[in-house]
Amino acid sequence: MKPGEVAVLGVGMTRFGVYPDRSNAELAREAGVAALRDAGISFAQVGEAFVGYLFGTVMTGIKAMKELGLTGLPVTHVENASATGLVAFREAVYAVASGRCEIAMALGFDRMSQSLRAGSGSRGIGRDEIDSVILPAAYFSLWAMRRMHERGTKPLHFAEIAAKNWNHGALNPKSDRQPDHVVTAEEVLASRKIAEPVTAMMTCPVDDGAACAIVARPELAQRLQPGRPLVTVLASVLQTETYTPGHTFVGPVVGPPSMSRDTAREAYEKAGVGPEDVDLVLVHDAFANEELEYYELLGFAAPGEAEKLVETGATRLGGRIPFNTDGGLIARGHPGGPTGLAQIHEIALQLRGEAGRRQVPDARIGLAHLVGGGSVCAISLLARGYTA
Amino acid sequence: LAHSAARERVPIEPGFFTIPDDPKQPPRLLGSRCRACGEHFFPRREICAKCLNQGTDDVALSPRGTLYTWTYVYFPMFNSKRGDTGGYGVGQVDLPEGPRIQAVLSGGPGDFQIGMPMELELEVLRENSKGQDVVIHRFRPVSPRAEAAR
Numbered sequence: 001m002k003p004g005e006v007a008v009l010g011v012g013m014t015r016f017g018v019y020p021d022r023s024n025a026e027l028a029r030e031a032g033v034a035a036l037r038d039a040g041i042s043f044a045q046v047g048e049a050f051v052g053y054l055f056g057t058v059m060t061g062i063k064a065m066k067e068l069g070l071t072g073l074p075v076t077h078v079e080n081a082s083a084t085g086l087v088a089f090r091e092a093v094y095a096v097a098s099g100r101c102e103i104a105m106a107l108g109f110d111r112m113s114q115s116l117r118a119g120s121g122s123r124g125i126g127r128d129e130i131d132s133v134i135l136p137a138a139y140f141s142l143w144a145m146r147r148m149h150e151r152g153t154k155p156l157h158f159a160e161i162a163a164k165n166w167n168h169g170a171l172n173p174k175s176d177r178q179p180d181h182v183v184t185a186e187e188v189l190a191s192r193k194i195a196e197p198v199t200a201m202m203t204c205p206v207d208d209g210a211a212c213a214i215v216a217r218p219e220l221a222q223r224l225q226p227g228r229p230l231v232t233v234l235a236s237v238l239q240t241e242t243y244t245p246g247h248t249f250v251g252p253v254v255g256p257p258s259m260s261r262d263t264a265r266e267a268y269e270k271a272g273v274g275p276e277d278v279d280l281v282l283v284h285d286a287f288a289n290e291e292l293e294y295y296e297l298l299g300f301a302a303p304g305e306a307e308k309l310v311e312t313g314a315t316r317l318g319g320r321i322p323f324n325t326d327g328g329l330i331a332r333g334h335p336g337g338p339t340g341l342a343q344i345h346e347i348a349l350q351l352r353g354e355a356g357r358r359q360v361p362d363a364r365i366g367l368a369h370l371v372g373g374g375s376v377c378a379i380s381l382l383a384r385g386y387t388a
Numbered sequence: 389l390a391h392s393a394a395r396e397r398v399p400i401e402p403g404f405f406t407i408p409d410d411p412k413q414p415p416r417l418l419g420s421r422c423r424a425c426g427e428h429f430f431p432r433r434e435i436c437a438k439c440l441n442q443g444t445d446d447v448a449l450s451p452r453g454t455l456y457t458w459t460y461v462y463f464p465m466f467n468s469k470r471g472d473t474g475g476y477g478v479g480q481v482d483l484p485e486g487p488r489i490q491a492v493l494s495g496g497p498g499d500f501q502i503g504m505p506m507e508l509e510l511e512v513l514r515e516n517s518k519g520q521d522v523v524i525h526r527f528r529p530v531s532p533r534a535e536a537a538r
Contacts, residue, residue: 130401133492133513133524138478141459142490149457149502195461195478196497243437246456248480250404250431251490 001097003234003271007221008382009103010039011345013211016176016333018113022208024056028064028109031210031338035105036068039214040224043069046214047101050076050091052084052108053337055115064109080238082254082284083372084108085211085340086380090236092215093380102216108338109210116206134251136373137203137287141195143257144289148197153292155197157310159185162202162288164316165324169331171317171358174342176205176333188288202288207333211341213348231351234271234365234381239263241375254375260297263377264369268299271381275299278381279363280350281321282343284370285328291315295323298369317358325350325358340378343368351384396520400513404431405525406448407510414451414508415525419487420444428485451508452530453481456488460497481506481527492526505530 012034014027028051036043051061061077078088085108092104147153166183169175183201191201216224218232241247244256268274275298283298285291295306300321309315315323326332326346329339347366349355355363368380397407406416419430424441430449435442458479477493477500493500494509506527513522 130404130524134478134490135461135463138459138461139490141461142457142478142480145459146457146502193462195463196459198459245486246482246488247437248488248490249429249433251478253490 004232006093006096006215006233007218008231008348009216009221010035010214011348013342013345014209015174016207016209019208024109025064025067027210029067031212032068035212035214045103046105047103048074048095049105050078050088052078052088053110055110080376081372083370083376083378084337086370086378093233093236096215105214107212108341110336111208112206112335113208136252137195139252140287141198157307158288159188160310161291162188165328165330169327172326175327175331177331204286204329204334207335209335209338211338213341213344229352229384231348234383235267236380237267238378254371259377263379264298267379278365278367280325280360281323281367285330340370347382397523398520400524415510416448419447419449421447428487430487450484453483453506455504455506456480456482458500494526494528
C-alpha cells in the first residue's frame, strides 16, 4: 500500500462507559449507523467488513454485523487484545488497497465491564493460570519502577500525564470520564494506590462501547464528500514481539518496550514521514507511565528526555505535540475491541478540523498507537489532504 | 485445613519448576538451552526464540538471580484462595543464565530494591480437591543470614 492510497470515509462511536443494559449488538449498531451517516453511504455499499472484540463468544461479531443488514458481504473476525480495533482498521485499509473492495468497514465493540464481572475470558485455566497470577496493572508498574530507578522519574510525572488526559476527556463528549473540574496531579497522586507507584486515577476504566471506521479510495471519498477535508492513511502497520535478551515469557507481557519503537520505525518508513511531521498522537495509556515511555519509543523525545515533555506541558492540548487529545484510554475509556477505532475517530475529526474545543490548530498528521497483550503493537498514521 | 508436615505439594502447572523432597532445598525453574546458539529460556521450549534452531536441551536453571524491577500490588492475589493476602510483590528477576523471570515476590513493599539478590522458593496458593497443596514459584530477597552461611 502506498501512502495516501486509502481514505477514511466515515467514523462513528458510542460514548464509552458502563452500560449494563445495552447489548453488544445494540452498541455495534449505534457506532455502525453513525459511521455510515458520517460517510454518507448505505450499508449496501460496504464491500467488506472486519469486526473486532475481545470478550464475545464465537459468532458474536457476525451476529452484531447483521444488525446493520444482511447484504452477503464478507465479514472477518479480528482479535489482537487491546490492539484489536487498530488491527481491524488495518485489515479494512488493505482490503481497499488490494482492490478487493471499494469500501470497507472496521467495527469494534465490547462490554468489558460485564465480561470481567462474569469472570469469562482465558484467565485461570491450565497454562494461563500461571500467567494470570500477575495482573496487567502489576506488569506496567514494573515498567514504572524501572523507569524511576534508571531516570529518576517521579510519580508526579505519571500523575501529570494522567491529569492531562482526564482534562482532555472533559472536552470530549464521547469520553467516559468528563470531570467537572480541572483535575490536578495532586488529586491523581492522592487516589487509591493500585500497584507501586501507580494510583487508581493513573489507570483506564473498564468500559463498554463500540466504534467504527469506513475506508475507501480517495477519489471515491472526494466524490462522495465534496468540500470535506480528505483524510488519508499514510501507513497502517502491525508487529509482534522480536526476541531480545531479557525477554519475559510468563505472566502478562506487552512488550518488550522496543516493540513500540520497531513498529513506529516501520510506520514512519512506510508513510515517508517522521515524528517531526506529526501534529497529534494517540497512544495506549492504559497506565499513565506507559505514555511517558511512548514519548521516547515513538520518537518524540530522546532517551531520558520524556520527563521534560511532561515538565514543559508539551503533550497537553496547546503544547508542541499533544498526546491523547480525546482523553486517551485513561479518560475516553478502553472497552477493548473498539478502542483503536475510537483513536481513528478522534484523528479523523482532528484532521477535518471538527474536534471542537479540543481542536489541534491546523492538524495535518495524526498517529494512533496501541499495544495488545500477547503481544502486538499496531500503529496507523493518518494525514489530511494527502493524495497518492 | 490439616497442617501436617508431609502434605503433598503439586505444581500450579507441570513442567515449570521442581518440587524438592527436602523442603530446605530451593526449587529449580525448568528451562531450555538451545543446542545451536546456547541461549537459555524459561519456560521450556522446543524451538530457539533467538536463532530458530529446532532442538533444545532441558536444563534446571539457577535458583538465584538479581532483581531487575519490582512492584507491590495492593489487591488480594488473583487465584489465591488464602484469606491473608492483602497485597503482594511482583518482580522480574534476571538469572545468571540469561532468562528474565516474571514472578510473585515474597515480602512487604519495603523489602525490595532493584539489583538485590533473590532466591527462588515455593508458595502454597490453595488446596485442591485431593487435599494437596497447589504451589507456585516465587522469589524472596536473599536474607543476610543465609548469605553469611554460604
